[in-house]
Amino acid sequence: MDFTLPEELVELLARIDAFIEREIKPLEQRDDNIRFFDHRREDARTDWERGGLPTREWEALLGEARRLADAAGFYRYPFPKEYGGMEGTNLGMAVIREHLAAKGLGLHNDLQNEHSIVGNNVGLMLMLAYGSEAQKAEWVNDLAEGRRGFAFGITEPEHGSDATYMETAAVRDGDGWVINGEKTWNTGVHVADHDLIFARTSGEPGDGVGITAFLVPTDAPGFKVEEYLWTFNMPTDHAHISLTEVRVPDEAIFGAEGRGLQVVQHFFNENRIRQAASSLGAAQFCVNEAVAYAGERKPFGKPLSANQAIQFPLVELQTQCEMLRALIHKTAWQMDAGGPFSVSKEVSMCNYWANRLCCEAADRAMQVHGGLGYSRHKPFEHIYRHHRRYRITEGAEEIQMRRVAGYMFGFMKQRAPKGVAE
Structure with a gap:
């Protein structure tokens, strides 16, 4: 190897x-x-x-x-x-x-x-993976050059991790669809001219099939930004939006009708491994800064780094960074070889542990730096407040662990919503 x-x-x-x-x-x-x-x-x-x-x-x-x-x-x-x-x-x-x-x-x-x-x-x-030829012609160049983008309307006020139970519904009406519902944590919608709305078009709550993705113009009649949700780390671009009798043509469907969750899963797996790598990098930054400061700061006449109470927690964090780095590299390499659905278990492992590790590293860096670490004159409070969200928003760590357990104990395929790619 x-x-x-x-x-x-x-x-x-x-x-x-x-x-x-x-x-x-x-x-x-x-x-x-x-x-x-x-x-x-x-x-x-x-x-x-x-x-x-x-x-x-x-x-x-x-x-x-x-x-x-x-x-x-x-x-x-x-x-x-x-x-x-x-x-x-x-x-x-x-x-x-x-x-x-x-x-x-x-x-x-x-x-x-x-x-x-x-x-x-x-x-x-x-x-590139799911757009129709007409959608690609309209969108690809603008997306590549950063001139346009679309938001993602997945999460609902009453449904977060249980995406198959979404209440937003789209009903066929002639050669188009009428959408009603609500979405929350709709990031970036303030600058997006379209929102990728996921709505149930068939099936029953809990079914993996029957959910369709629609590219909905944000200026469509009935599309309304209700509020922007203030968060632990500001600013916010996370909107709660409502859709009331919003009409879109059949051409607004993104991917196949009833197969919208495949789009979500594709997005989640590739994004989560990248986000895990970012959390690892931020954790390593916090460890590096704490080690450097411990060598410089000399209370009571000797460097902080001489104290095992300072050394040992940072040793544990560095060890976890090294182990996580190996798993992330292996998982990303396997994803390149087998595609985004080939390493679902490993992606979940990387993601939940990286996000937890980053928060622990930021907290330890604050502790080593003392009062200065708690202030905004050091970046650790910002790193903690930002990365704390990923223990929820990238799929709550409990959901990630449940996913890993599903593969470990052999009930993931049996219990996975019908029609969702593993």
Whole structure:
């Protein structure tokens, strides 16, 4: 077995690092843009007068960084070559996302809103896999260049992890559909001109088949943003929306009628391994910073690092980082070989453990840094508040563990909703 990273990937990381120093860091320092990353970050990013949405200046800065990265050839790494990409692998994306997150807060990679100089364009990935020819013609170039995007309307106020029990329904009406229902945690809908709405079109609650995905214009009559939900880490772009007699044509169906959950599962598995890698990188950053500070800080005349009470917790965290890194690399490599549905159990393992580990590492870094660590003059509170959400939003860790148990004890296929790919 050879665990050495591919030479071309190592070279790519070096080129990305040089690009960050050459173009991204100067932009981060220009015009007081550092306010979005220092102790003022939450206030600078949040438009409190617009319901807590991201400020336009913040989103414009992220857009400028993405344009620089695209011009330099990095942003489209995972895209197909015909759309300017490098045909990047899942292993490559995992390594890159960990590498960038391990650098800490910065314009190169801000996990709060999935910004990165190496794009994780889920919308494009799904459009290429499930879009009709007409949808691809309309959407692909805009998605690839970041001019347009669509939000995801999956979760409902009364149904989170139990997606097969969604109450939003679409009824056929002539050559189109009428949709009624509600969705919550509808991220990014404030800048999206369409929302990918998942609605039951047939079957019974609990059935995996009979749920269809629709690309719904956000300006359609009956589509309404009820509120943006304020969160532990602001700003918010997580909307609660309602659909009242919203009409869409048959061409709005995304993927096959009644097979919408396949779209969801495809999105979840590939996104979760990348997100796990990001949490690992953030955890490693926290450990590295705590180790460095423990060597510098000298209360009572000796470095903190001389105390086993400081050493041992950080040793345990570093050990967990190393073990998790091996599992993430193996899982991403297997996903490249067998597809996103071939490693469902392993993806769940990586995801729930990485998110938990990141929170524990951020908490330990706060403790080692003392009062300064608790302040917003260090990034640990921000990392904790942001990554705490992933223990819920990427599939609650209890659901992830239940999924692993299903494979371990042999009842996953027996109990899985009929029609959902494993």
